[in-house]
Amino acid sequence: MSYEGVIEQSAAGLKELMESGEEIIGYIYPHVPLELFMAHGFTPSLIRALPGVSSGYEESLQTFACSYIRNLYSQRANGQFLTLAGLLFPGNTCDALQNLGDVWRVRFHDDRVLRLTYPVTRYSQDESTTNFLAEEIRLLSETLSRTYNRPFLTESYDGAIELVQDFRNSAQFLYSARVVNPKIISYSNVIRLVRTFLTVPTTSSVSEIKEAATEVRTTADELGLLSIIESVRHAILEGDYSKVKLPEDIETPRIAIAGGMVEPQAITSLINGIPDFSESAIAIDLLSFGFKSVFTKPPSKSDDHFLEMAKSVLTAPGEPTHEGLSYRMNAMKGLLANFSIHGLIVCEQSFCDPDQFEAPSIEKAACELDVKTIRVPLDPELSDRGRIETRIQSFLETLE
Ligand code: SF4
Numbered sequence: 001m002s003y004e005g006v007i008e009q010s011a012a013g014l015k016e017l018m019e020s021g022e023e024i025i026g027y028i029y030p031h032v033p034l035e036l037f038m039a040h041g042f043t044p045s046l047i048r049a050l051p052g053v054s055s056g057y058e059e060s061l062q063t064f065a066c067s068y069i070r071n072l073y074s075q076r077a078n079g080q081f082l083t084l085a086g087l088l089f090p091g092n093t094c095d096a097l098q099n100l101g102d103v104w105r106v107r108f109h110d111d112r113v114l115r116l117t118y119p120v121t122r123y124s125q126d127e128s129t130t131n132f133l134a135e136e137i138r139l140l141s142e143t144l145s146r147t148y149n150r151p152f153l154t155e156s157y158d159g160a161i162e163l164v165q166d167f168r169n170s171a172q173f174l175y176s177a178r179v180v181n182p183k184i185i186s187y188s189n190v191i192r193l194v195r196t197f198l199t200v201p202t203t204s205s206v207s208e209i210k211e212a213a214t215e216v217r218t219t220a221d222e223l224g225l226l227s228i229i230e231s232v233r234h235a236i237l238e239g240d241y242s243k244v245k246l247p248e249d250i251e252t253p254r255i256a257i258a259g260g261m262v263e264p265q266a267i268t269s270l271i272n273g274i275p276d277f278s279e280s281a282i283a284i285d286l287l288s289f290g291f292k293s294v295f296t297k298p299p300s301k302s303d304d305h306f307l308e309m310a311k312s313v314l315t316a317p318g319e320p321t322h323e324g325l326s327y328r329m330n331a332m333k334g335l336l337a338n339f340s341i342h343g344l345i346v347c348e349q350s351f352c353d354p355d356q357f358e359a360p361s362i363e364k365a366a367c368e369l370d371v372k373t374i375r376v377p378l379d380p381e382l383s384d385r386g387r388i389e390t391r392i393q394s395f396l397e398t399l400e
Pocket of ligand 1 (some may be wrong): 017351354
């Protein structure tokens with residue numbers, strides 16, 4: 001399915017849900033406690049930048065605006081947004097989102113703007129940061145109860161934990177299966193299923209990804225790959241690669257995609273557009289809307305729901321707001337070295353300060369392992385597509 005087709009499919013699913021009377025809370029930064037919204041009777045939906053949105057300089061946005069938030073702002077200013085019960089902005093993640101939330105509140109004053117503020121980066125299992133986020137989540141819960149008159153229901157919360165974890169179990173299995181054999185299921189199919197869930201997290205989107213995982217499990221069993229796949233999944237979750245031994249006949253070159261709020265579908269669309277290469281070269285991505293969302297751990301069941309949700313959110317791997325730079329780089333090196341990655345495409349959202357801050361460290365870490373890298377600036381409209389494809393093509397040729 002094309003990039004545009006995937007977007008249309010998930011937008012149609014969301015529209016259908018709204019027409020059935022569901023109330024949607026949109027969120028932009030992907031690491032939110034999904035279970036909280038579901039416990040209050042809302043459906044959380046990840047709102048994303050879209051290609052084909054004209055997002056030139058907008059009069060209300062200043063130089064802090066990256067291409068991603070310009071796109072979101074333009075969607076709203078052009079009347080392309082669905083009617084949401086509320087829109088959650090993060091605090092303390094990046095200046096662009098911090099400011100966008102403030103501008104949004106003033107410019108679109110009929111919209112209900114919510115905020116969840118994240119702690120500063122933690123360097124270890126520091127309880128003060130977890131407690132800070134737990135308190136923020138509790139305050140958000142109170143706001144939801146008060147503003148919408150929808151209390152937190154423990155039964156709905158328990159159901160939400162299971163739903164989200166069912167999704168993550170299947171998605172983690174598919175990601176791990178592709179590390180072992182990238183042809184076992186296409187990357188575009190996996191990220192389509194992930195996108196569908198993040199846009200419309202319902203039992204039907206979970207069933208779809210579960211079915212795909214069951215099919216892949218059957219194939220992997222026939223190929224004798226199941227135990228290797230499980231060892232890969234365990235390694236990613238625990239950061240311990242001692243039991244990972246990939247098959248000796250894996251196809252090369254193998255690449256990984258690093259970056260933050262970059263659309264995984266845009267990457268496949270670019271790579272599939274290059275003659276003689278296909279997305280089967282992608283062994284894994286490390287993106288916010290893919291890997292980092294998929295490998296987050298679930299909240300444990302305990303009486304302190306807010307604390308458990310905070311702990312869960314902070315397990316999203318590789319997020320700058322959650323982990324210190326040296327920790328992130330070491331974790332990435334473990335993954336590159338043990339998953340036989342030859343090349344790393346470092347994607348940077350245009351004018352994104354966090355991406356530009358991170359990219360030199362990623363290059364340095366990869367260089368220490370002799371993994372070749374290329375930095376690719378992108379915007380949601382892929383406005384420089386021809387030149388980017390040529391650069392990626394040359395890079396892939398050097399890996400061969
Ligand atoms: S792309 Fe970068 S600057 Fe833009 S919202 Fe995301 S993290 Fe912030």
